[in-house]
Amino acid sequence: MATIDEKDPVVVIIGSGAGGGTLAHELTTKGVKCVVLEAGPHLTRDDYENDEWRAFGQMAWLDMRTTSGSWRVAKNFPNLPAWIVKAVGGSTTHWSGATPRFMNHEWKAATTYGKLDGTTLLDWPIGTDDLAPWYDKAEVAMGSTHRHGRPPLPANNNYKVFAAGAEAIGLKYYATGPYATNAEPYDGRPASVQDGFNFQGDKSGAKWSTAVREIPRALETGNLDLRPECQAVRITHDAAGKVDGVEYLDASGALHKQAARVVALAGNSIESPRLLLMSASSLHPDGLANSSGQVGKNYMRHLTASAYAAFDKPVHMYRGETMAGIIADNAINDPNRGFVGGYYMETLSLGVPFMGAFLDPGYWGPDFTRKMDAYDNLAGMWIVGEDMPQETNRVTLNTDVLDQHGLPVPNVHFDDHPNDIAMREHAWKTAEDLYSAVGALWTFRTPPYPSTHNLGTNRMSARPEDGVVNSYGRTHDVENLFISDGSVMTTGASANPTLTIVALAMRQADHILSEMGAGRL
Template identity: 70%
Template sequence: MTHPSGDRFGTPIDLDTEAVVIIGSGAGGGTVAYELTRRGIPCVVLEAGPYLRPDDYENDEWAAFQQMAWLDHRTTSGGYRVSKDFPHLPAWIVKAVGGSTTHWSGATPRFREYEFRTRTYYGDVEGANLLDWPITLEELAPYYDLAEKAIGSTHRHGRPPLPANNNYKVLAEGARRVGYLHYATGPYGTNAEPYDGRPASIQDGFNFQGDKNTSKWSTAVREIPRALETGRCDLRARAHAVQVTHDARGRANGVHYLDAEGNLHRQAARVVCVAGNSIETPRLLLMSASALHPDGLANSSGQLGRNYMRHTTGTVYARFDQPVRMYRGETMAGIVADEARLDTSRGFVGGYYLETLSLGPAFLAAFADPGAWGREFTEILDAYSHTAGLWIVGEDLPQESNRVTLNTDATDQWGLPVPNVNFADHPNDVALREHGYQRADLLYEAVGALGIHHTPPYPATHNLGTARMSARPEDGVVNAHGEAHDVPGLFVSDGSVMTTGAAANPTLTIVALAIRQAEHIASRFAAGDL
């Protein structure tokens, strides 16, 4: 049976034709698709969600959430606050062409040199499963350049900054008064002026529900359309991958997937790139267990699904006597970088950023203090127009017990076991978050805040680890180019490969790694090695 034509885009590739099959079309998968097709390599892209265009985006936060979010059944455990407040929504990510790049805020800081070598710099932290990356910042730097140019990051390569909105002005003045030195409106992945075929930002506020103006970079705006234009990309939307297969020698050779009606198809593959986010990627590989890989595909180390990271986060909202209107302008175009440093004198390893943040009234009500009621809660909402907000985003430490597993007691709409996300903070995470709260309080008090509220972490937008890179096969799942140690021809192309999480928002690094991986795959194709 052929895939329904209404969910198929680009140049059809026969189901029996070997191609590079890419599962997922977000920052990693969409980038790999474009980088390979522009080099002449045919690709089939399987995307579980629909293909939404800018005109399709709902300009209403709840309607957009229902339209875009990955709402398939999931379960949680581990005792962290999210498992209590949102037991079936551990992650706030997108199920659509472009993945979470259609939902991301746009911050694009780079990882720092020490963050690629945390085992070396942090030492033996009890309870943490630290490991140095098998690559260095020096090796990744040229690909960071390429990623920043693809995204159009402001403040980089001669591109101008975005203008300051009121939320940033409050942040910046508070930062100045407490002695911080490194703060700006970027780097940020939304155009301050027309660039690369996309218009300048119109400062239209929230962009978590998709950017109708297309000034914000996403693979749905840039990489996927360009891959389709090459004539070598077969994009199949509403195509949910359920198994990666291999031949008798153990080499990846195909993908089984379900179409929108639940019909099962098989696409032959010369190479398989899995880019389903750090929850769906290990879930798929665990479901792909075989006689050769009884514990899950690419899981000879036992590390598949382990070391799940979501960044250490917390949000701080401050009320003022004058209007701030934090919802105007770009959502996260404001970053204080002074705390993103190696300094164990603060009582923890790793660092964090303070980044401007605003949510709409409905989301603020849902996330400010889930389950709360009474006057203290309504004060937060009553002061909405007079409120400034920032997000703490910092490194959380990998732990083997923080992991994604298959929950065979619960099934999704296809009757498949759902992923269970088990997570608990490491004491280092708690110390870092509390330090961030204290510094944010000082920052806002310095500019006259009348009241300050801390929100607990909510469903993760940064999902990392679970198929980490390692130099030795026994320490991780994939090698320095993202190829599985024990399954030739199987690559992981998303944030799952991150050995550690660093403090920086991950999208830029995912794109840089994907560009590097595609270059590697193409060179091996040319050499006849794949």
């Protein structure tokens, strides 16, 4: 690992997850010196806990946050709006591994869906053709199954129930992937041992993450200075308005400043707008790169609901991959269903502790114990759907509540749009029909829980007044400041976002290298 002087203006990347870790790898392997500031510790596979509660305490971002709005999370988990990771690798160390691409219509949501009251729908400034080669590159790097000759994962019992139900009700597009978990050894990673615990900290290394692939390879170049347990607290700029450094607190609480030639912010859709808002100055009184007033707005989190069914025989849904298959039939746009946009159905198994926590928070009694007692006989799925961007769904600074560093915490406000509610209801009903068609004794729904897909808040736009960044994630206001995470998403689409974040980061790295070569950065 390189040791870079804090006065040396280099590329400073804030965050090491799907976007930040990928960007660091792409730049350092091309000879560019980078500092990565990561708020969490550097956990490796030897550190990971194969126990849900201990793993949650070890990895989750548990700094104080507040929540408002009518969503269930504000009532049930008021200080945990998002279930994301605070560690090197970010939430790529705790994810399902699903890697579907955006569909063509999802890049042009405003044009496709038309005017929808209460939304801030906007077409992306890029489309399928722009991202296709980067999707290819990302899938190869991540080892996506069902892609580029990669074999599929074997079907577990949860998937067999799922697929049989899909066939029984006439659904056609179901498969055991694509997932970025190896079915056979690939790219220095072993094959999956079908261990559900690789969902949160993969001790085997079969599942792709930037902690397993990109960060170690970037360190091997000698061009990366990785600084874990370093919380960025302010991005600074010079008199001309160009960013020139990042102030951060180290593990002891000491304040430092790393000089920067370029800053790439990849802190996720909550921390990234928070940092821009905390970096307000006389030139940027409403927050850095916020002349549009769009920083923090249009927060999206997908539908994030689930459904389960009890059978007369054991399913053992927890054996094998936690997420082992996808149904794509309803990811299309068909307004005749009563909503625009679409959703995926994906197999899901939560361990006993989280099943108890997320079944229906605050819920108890005979019906609750009946469901928990049926655990071995349950099959389950998660519903991943496109929620609508709304200006009022946003991340703001809560100056009444301070974190452990004395800084204002982010407040996450969210209300469902009527389109979200209609889509979730359709998805729940489809799940119930699917399970009933293969003999379920009874089914039940679980409400949305803390967000694992956090999108928007620094959205990409063709016009500066409509968003925060351009088609390369470069902020409209500050030429050497980039955003490299899911917060740039103009709309959320129905796909799990990690593949798209990685592809966008690869495309962004190519652009940064080109601009550096031309002397413009």
